[in-house]
Amino acid sequence: MPRIRHQRCPACKTDSLAATSNPSILDCRQCHGLWFEDGALNHAIAHQHDCIDDYDHELHLGPALRPSDRQCRRCQVPMVHYQLLEHYTTEIDCCPECDGVWLDKHEIDQVMHSPKLKQALSDLNKKVTWKSWLFQFLTSMPVEYNVQPHRTPWVTRLLIALCSLIFVAGMFAPDTNEWIFVNLGLNSDTQSPAHFVLQLLTYQFVHGGLMHLVGNMYFLSIIGDNLEDALGHGAFLAIYLFAGVMAALAELMLFDTAQGPLLLVGASGSIAALFGLYLLWFRHASLTFMIIVYQKKLAPHWYFLIWSLINLFGMFTAQGGVAWAAHLGGFALGLLLGYLMKDYVLRKNPLIALLNQPEAVLRR
Ligand SMILES: [Zn+2]
Numbered sequence: 034m035p036r037i038r039h040q041r042c043p044a045c046k047t048d049s050l051a052a053t054s055n056p057s058i059l060d061c062r063q064c065h066g067l068w069f070e071d072g073a074l075n076h077a078i079a080h081q082h083d084c085i086d087d088y089d090h091e092l093h094l095g096p097a098l099r100p101s102d103r104q105c106r107r108c109q110v111p112m113v114h115y116q117l118l119e120h121y122t123t124e125i126d127c128c129p130e131c132d133g134v135w136l137d138k139h140e141i142d143q144v145m146h147s148p149k150l151k152q153a154l155s156d157l158n159k160k161v162t163w164k165s166w167l168f169q170f171l172t173s174m175p176v177e178y179n180v181q182p183h184r185t186p187w188v189t190r191l192l193i194a195l196c197s198l199i200f201v202a203g204m205f206a207p208d209t210n211e212w213i214f215v216n217l218g219l220n221s222d223t224q225s226p227a228h229f230v231l232q233l234l235t236y237q238f239v240h241g242g243l244m245h246l247v248g249n250m251y252f253l254s255i256i257g258d259n260l261e262d263a264l265g266h267g268a269f270l271a272i273y274l275f276a277g278v279m280a281a282l283a284e285l286m287l288f289d290t291a292q293g294p295l296l297l298v299g300a301s302g303s304i305a306a307l308f309g310l311y312l313l314w315f316r317h318a319s320l321t322f323m324i325i326v327y328q329k330k331l332a333p334h335w336y337f338l339i340w341s342l343i344n345l346f347g348m349f350t351a352q353g354g355v356a357w358a359a360h361l362g363g364f365a366l367g368l369l370l371g372y373l374m375k376d377y378v379l380r381k382n383p384l385i386a387l388l389n390q391p392e393a394v395l396r397r
């Protein structure tokens with residue numbers, strides 16, 4: 034067999050395959066795909082994941098789809114298209130005779146991350162269980178399906194602890210409670226500008242009732258962990274507090290002070306901004322929605338669309354006691370920031386980027 038055939042790239046059919054520092058991996062200098070043989074692909078995948086010693090990618094492949102128009106550079110037989118994973122529709126070319134595998138340039142990242150992708154997709158595609166049904170039936174709170182965060186969500190936990198502590202302090206002492214509302218809540222009557230600016234931050238930690246606190250903290254705990262993981266602790270905290278300030282300003286702008294001074298408390302505005310980020314970055318996640326007794330996993334955009342409609346309805350029918358404008362203002366800010374930061378966040382989080390691609394098959 035003439036040696037030159039062995040340099041033939043299965044994809045672009047030019048004689049451009051060249052050895053890399055690993056002799057079992059060849060790189061096409063034309064189309065930048067990679068050829069793997071002698072188990073080199075398994076080593077490369079295991080190397081990406083410190084926790085895996087041995088990996089056999091063939092065990093995880095989806096179904097064999099059809100013969101490919103590409104030829105194995107060694108055996109000169111047509112390769113076979115396999116789906117990368119059961120729930121990821123990228124097609125890779127494998128030789129039916131040797132263990133040669135060809136990856137196009139855009140597939141390399143997907144294949145290298147495939148063990149994590151497989152785990153993530155199996156978490157995301159879990160069916161609702163009777164436990165999640167019972168939980169939502171009793172609490173009216175959604176159940177979240179998302180990937181397991183890597184970082185411990187310290188900031189999320191700290192925010193929850195602070196809000197709860199302030200609430201408990203007020204619950205046991207009526208005097209303290211009044212002091213908390215007057216000084217830490219956002220009060221449009223506050224005279225000192227410095228105090229008012231401080232209140233723009235502190236009002237986010239004060240809650241008006243147990244259900245107000247529990248509802249907010251539950252949402253913060255389920256979506257905060259993934260957002261903090263994607264952004265990093267500092268950026269997450271900065272966005273959370275900034276969104277709370279902007280949500281309060283939105284409420285102040287639309288509030289008619291002729292009805293009396295505005296007293297605003299609660300983390301809802303800040304958390305509404307997190308909804309916007311979540312919607313734009315985690316299209317793969319699901320939140321369950323319940324109509325009487327029927328529970329359904331919804332994509333975040335559907336879930337938060339329903340949530341926004343409820344808020345719009347509340348604002349126009351002007352039901353008192355809830356800061357509709359703060360909710361919607363926070364949410365709009367979250368959508369804007371989420372849109373502006375999406376490329377950056379996906380670059381920082383390869384797994385989230387891969388789950389955002391259309392190849393991810395999501396079952397709801
Ligand atoms: Zn090529």
Ligand SMILES: [Zn+2]
Nearest residue numbers: 105108128131
């Ligand atoms: Zn072969």
Ligand SMILES: [Zn+2]
Nearest residue numbers: 255256258259
């Ligand atoms: Zn979560």
